[in-house]
Amino acid sequence: MPYAGRTLPGPAPAGPVPRPRSEPTPSGRIAIISASVGAGHDGAAAELARRLVADGFTVDRHDLLDLLPARLGRAVQEGYHRMLVRAPWAYQRIYSSTERAGGGGPAARALLRAAERRVLRALAPSTGAVVSTYPGASRVLGDLRRDGRLTVPVVTYLTDFSVHPLWVADGVDVHLAAHAVPAAQARAAGAGDVRVCGPVTDPRFRPCDRRERDRARARFGLPPRTPLALLVAGSWGVGPLRRVALEVRDCGAAVPVVVCGRNQALAERLRADGIEHAYGWVDDMPGLMHAADVLIQNAGGLTSLEAFAAGLPVASYRCIPGHGLTNAAALEEAGAAAWIRDAVDLKAVLHDLIDGPLGPRQRETGLALFAATPERGPAAEIARLHNSGLPRHDPRRRASRGGTPRRLATTAAVACAVWACAVGAGIVTAYDGPALAHAIDHGLDLDDRTPHHASQPEGRHS
The missing domain is CATH 3.40.50.2000 (Glycogen Phosphorylase B;)
Incomplete structure (x- = not known):
């Protein structure tokens, strides 16, 4: 069909x-x-x-x-991306306020x-x-x-x-x-x-044996025996991914393998930092997961589910605001992913996921999601x-459906940058639009609170 x-x-x-x-x-x-x-x-x-x-x-x-x-759809998409990159603190405030308000x-x-x-x-x-x-x-x-x-x-x-x-x-x-x-x-x-x-994931994400793992490492030119930590940051490569890569390298628990999607500028910057295995767009994400020993993520979305399907232990670390933090908490509650809240715990948790008892427990929990x-x-x-079919709902029409298309467009134009930010999805809140727009234009990075002027191109990892 x-x-x-x-x-x-x-x-x-x-x-x-x-x-x-x-x-x-x-x-x-x-x-x-x-x-x-x-x-x-x-x-x-x-x-x-x-x-x-x-x-x-x-x-x-x-x-x-x-x-x-x-x-307005493209403006919504661009506004959401812009806020995550330039003013993640504002996204957190909007996410939290809509949680409390219920919509x-x-x-x-x-x-x-x-x-x-x-x-x-x-x-x-x-x-x-x-x-x-x-x-x-x-x-x-x-x-x-x-x-x-x-x-x-x-x-x-x-x-x-x-x-x-x-x-x-x-x-x-x-x-x-x-x-x-x-x-x-x-x-x-x-x-x-x-x-x-x-969950629903592409069937290519599945567990592999040692031989397939070795072939995947050879295909990507990765070290054959060294522990590897696969770092991802959603489809746009947002969040403090560079900082995480350097911390993983410096703690010595694993070699970082970083996927930046179409954020090619970030991949080049990582390679300049000495992170040898930094990729932009990757077509074979199942193969890269087969090559890795652990996944470190910051958003808790589809990539985490794909890792569970592939039998790869998952850690949440330096999560992006809003849904990144709430997903980390929910995954931890479910026993599916470790949430590393402090940098001092990074090395110990990675060792436990790669060589200790935590990894097999999480692998079992993740694969059990797909047991249905x-x-x-x-x-x-x-x-x-x-x-x-289902019984038809009783009609409860509202008396007013809103204003003219021009009025809607004007209202939406002020709000569209915010609209996409609740749940990473797209609902604007009753928020001070002009003040927020000014904050985004002069935004602060979440990590160092310094002005951030370089925009990053959007991208996907798979």
Whole structure:
């Protein structure tokens, strides 16, 4: 069956998207809405799509950033990236404030409402279920479902181990979680039907034997017998990655192998520092994980799940603000990753993960996440919801849907740089926009509180 990578809005359907037939069907159409904010949301969407296509479904994939009005999607992406690089302290404040408030402010709601019609137009009339891998998309779809304009099941797949309240949207029928820890957090945030179905990762991420490990090291030109620590920093190479690489090298526990995505400037700087194995874009991340002895990460997203699938112990260290810190705490609670909070513990924890008893325990915990049979995985759960359908939500239409497109665009233009920053995803808060913009333009690095003027190109690691 066909699979569309990124689809654009099509003709408006005549009325609400129809409900699927009540009887099970061997195939059908499912839409997945993600966002190209980093790589984690898109990575989960891609793997869900691959599995559903293998099961006979037609899958349409959409990027919510393409469905925002006035071409604001790219501004949202750039604003989020800019804040993580230049003013991570501001991102932490916004993340924390939206955690306490349980959601975004009026500007966020106006911006998301402006995307509702575009989302409906993008859905084919034969769509039988819609899946979100992105908090902003869940908000849009939840409102459409609650109002009765979308009459097929809406599913949120939680891509993170920690669940910010923005992930939980009224109207979403089912939330799928990788583990009991994020499932409990989703329920605490108000989600009703939460199901633990395990993570989704590319099947190339799997455990390997010693022979395959040796071949991977030879392929990358890595030392054949020296302990190796694989350092990653999300899809954009943000956070104090250079500092971590130097600390790992100097502590002597392992040789650092650093992946910087498309942040080629960072890779060149690391090599100038004497970090021999510093890479930009890496196509064969499964092979690089097979070559390594431990993964050190700072965001807790898709790369951590890929490491679990590959049987690679994981440590969280010098995490980025917001979701980096909450993911580190959730992974530690689940027993899946060690959280190194102090540099003085770095060497001892790495030794324990590489040669001590902590590594095998974490490897077992990580691999256990993937123990579910295919019949119990996220794609299978989505297929069942598509085939069975769910009761239609009672319409609860709001009296006002917001202002004119021009007014929305003006409001969103002030807020879009902030909008992407809650949950690394894209909801603006009721925040002092001009003051924040000034802070970002004259931003301080989290580590040294000195002005940071060099922007870093975005990138992916895999």
